[in-house]
Amino acid sequence: MYKAVIGLEVHCELDTKSKNFSSSPNKFTETPNIHVSTVDLGLPGILPYPNKEAVRKALKTAMALHCENPDEVIFDRKNYFYPDLPKGYQITQVTKPMGKNGYLDILVNGKKKRVLIHQLHLEEDTASLDHFSNYSLIDYNRSGIPLIEIVTEPCLESADEAVTFLEDLRDVFLFLGVSEARSNYGQMRCDVNISVMKDTDKEFGTKVEMKNINAFTNVRAAIEYEIKRQTELLEKGGQVVQETRRIAEDGKTYSMREKVDAIDYKYFVEPNIPPVKLTKEFYDELRKEIPELKLERYEKYIDKYHLSEYDAGVLSAKKDISDYFEEVLSYGSDIELTVNFVTSAILSTIKKLDIELKELFITPKMLSGIVDKVKNKEISLDHGKKILYQAIDKKIDPNEIIKKQNLHQINDKEELLKIIGEVMDENVSQVRQYIDEGNTYVYNFFIGKVMAKTNRQANPNMSLEIIKEELERRKQDEGK
């Protein structure tokens, strides 16, 4: 039996306002060369000035991946000539990467697997090249965008594991808010190193490298194809060649070039970026900004809230949904009912309306109000959901709807007396009719006014009694 050994190198652009070493905008655009500074262009005389936010986001990601972090920020130069690299070197990290020796736990087909992270470092993206039939064009917009590279240990064994890791890693980026990680914009890209070996072998087989795969489906296809190709080759007594291959549209991989001597990048410490110390206080502050990640939430929902695996999965899948759910609970609302409302009504609505959760009119606080009324049996579950849909539809606070629908009476005598007093003060002639003429028809007049004033929330029977009493009291006061 043969088994695969897979290592991934994942690149992800960080979401910041400005670039990693200059203050030009870090913003995706189709218009070429409009977000370029002197620094991004590598003009003579430029100097890099590292972006604090990029450093924070890289460190946060490293911390979330349980990495060891450096005591100071230091960068290194990687020297090579390529037309997408205007300075002739890339500023990256070798000496003290943002993270070392971390891991990410993933669930593969229900089984927990610990993926070991060799290192995470912060660097800069290159310019982009567009190729035409007999020339190429350089667009420098991408040059200098902050990029993190995460290198796993060769510890993955299947396409399933690799793709699950990538998906979960993307969720880490999203949960941390460090990147939108859209692979269709090339914000998240992946290199795959893969070899196969016999179960009984001690040494890894010869590895093949596949670079810059954007879509996860292509990662899967490339790995599955390579495992099959390499295994068949070895079974036939052949040998795997160390080389770089690419995945084509037919789902097969093709050789690009055989591995020549490894390039010597002549790394050395970037002399223009003096070290910046990272204090314990800095790390403590940063740690506070790291939210619970997907798997932690999933396990919490099962262990602590006793949710089904299905519900726990749905509610932990996306950070906005999970945060929403947890906020409703934070108001003390019933867990079971909240799960019911969120997984059915809320999620189906955003799906139907094709909107983001943050665009939904119903806030967690509003939902909590409905959930509590259902829990207290003030309204039924069905009624609660109806009100919720109405509220979304009309963009009205559901608690207002409940009040309007007379589902919420004013039964407080003091409050009613106050309202009735006001109504009488506003309608002195009707009061006079009672005092002077003993006209009891004014009772209905006043009931009508009170109901109008309270949006029909006043308890009518109580109101009638109070109206009678109040009219009589006013009559007595006049001594008649």
Add this chain to the structure above:
Amino acid sequence: MIEKDKLKEYAKKLMFDMNEEEYETLQKEFDVILRQMDIIDKIPNLHEVEPMTFPFLLKDRSLRDDEVGDYLTVGEVLANTKHQVNDQVKVPKVVEE
């Protein structure tokens, strides 16, 4: 003495060439310079010393706040090359590696 072919290989990796005579000069120069560099090796216990990159260190260095500042117009980006198409720099077709 360092081989001339080695020096040619180094030059090629730096994306330039020299003529034979120049390589010979370089070869001789290398010899002299590498001998000078041996002076460094004579200094005792060097391996115990931390290599120095920066003239001095300061405690209050800070990183740049993440704000958009100055950047170039397309015209400025392309000001120093006449090889341009659709506001991009044109080069011979790059064979993707």
Add this chain to the structure above:
Amino acid sequence: MITELRKELDEAKVSSEELFEEAVKKAKQEQDKYNSFVTIIDKYKIKRRADSILKGIPYALKDNISTSNILTTASSNILKDYVPVYDATVYRKLKNAGAVLVGKTTLDELAMGGTGTTAATGVVRNPWDSNRLIGGSSAGSAAAVALGIVPFAIGSDTGDSIRKPASFGGVVGFKPTYGRISRYGLFAFASSLDHVGVFTRSVEDAAIVTDVIKGPDGYDMTALKDDGKSYKNELNKPLTHKKLCYIKEICDVNEYKDSEVIKTLTEFHKLIDECKSKGFEVDGVSIDKKLLEAIYPTYMIISCAEATSNNANLTGIQFGPRGEGNSIDEIMFSARTKGFSELIKRRFVLGSYILQKENQEKLFLNACRVRRLIVDRVNEIFKDYDGIILPASGKGAPSFDKSSEQVSDQQVILENHMAIGNFGGFPSITIPFTFVNEMPVGVNITGRVMEDDIVLHIAKEIEDITGLKGMKAGDRHV
């Protein structure tokens, strides 16, 4: 001198236009003979709303400092048509101060040289004797000030590229603490050693110009915070830091055979005696000779290594002359093969060799270790002394035909010790102090990091002792 011109401008005895025209005229007159400039500016341009001590004062910039819309070549063919789209911080500050740019000065190609003989546009000659070199790499800036074309010029200093030509040119050359003046827009040679600095004809003028161009910069992370001082004003206060030392291993007359060197050192020791009589305390201190001998190779290793990388942007793709060829590699290869002179290529190959994986530990990192040993030793000396005083060169400027002459190991130390100032980023100034064989020779004072004002102040007091202030080439030494 700036102070004199300021007075004349303020008293309306001369206009800044007239000063500019005069400078341009002189620059053009002397150009054929001395070759100080790559570009001489034709049009008078001044920021009218400026209000500074430098307003209306003409000056020159080394041609490796970025000036938008003005050709900036670094005296290399690989940038022979390069017109920057941005201003270096030092240029922006001078522009805003109302100083008037007269020209861009010649340098050793890409600032990688110490002779002033390797510019793509030809050699720069010494104004005191045109058969001699002026030294480099800031050759044109030194010559322009020595010729009296401009009262000040901006240079850059990676090993001694301001302070050596200042010595050979009989002018003041000052490089402040690393980071005191922003490097943004200075074409990088060796980033960890590069400094921007000034040439003037008096110490006070050096303080005046530094006051204008120093300060923090959002484009240079290594730029220092504002020290809130006016170096010019500091010169008028009483000097309380008067403890100097020289390095015995460098200044021992008995170690040398060259008669000119012996003359220089004899004069140097006379100067020391005069300093002592003027209230300075001066001692001889020792530095291990092995360390002193290592200064030059250490400098070569670090500077060549950083330079190889710093100049990897020069490929002719996005700026500079485009190379020929059918593939991307061919056009880069052609641009760089044609664009760099042989000397530059040799340095790059050396730098690249030094950084190679198999050599990096033995060559590059060991040099970085020696750098620390040297800087640590000097900082130890600075615990007891406010400044180190040494001859800036062993003798006057060499003749062109003698520049490649073999020198003794001892002389190698004497001629290269000023790189210490770059290793540790120490403020360091050269001022003229004597004449040897009719040629000026400078004395160098190097002080503690951040104490630019003190170094200037010590230099000012020594200037008062030598009386060599405001010299132009041809002024006879009395």
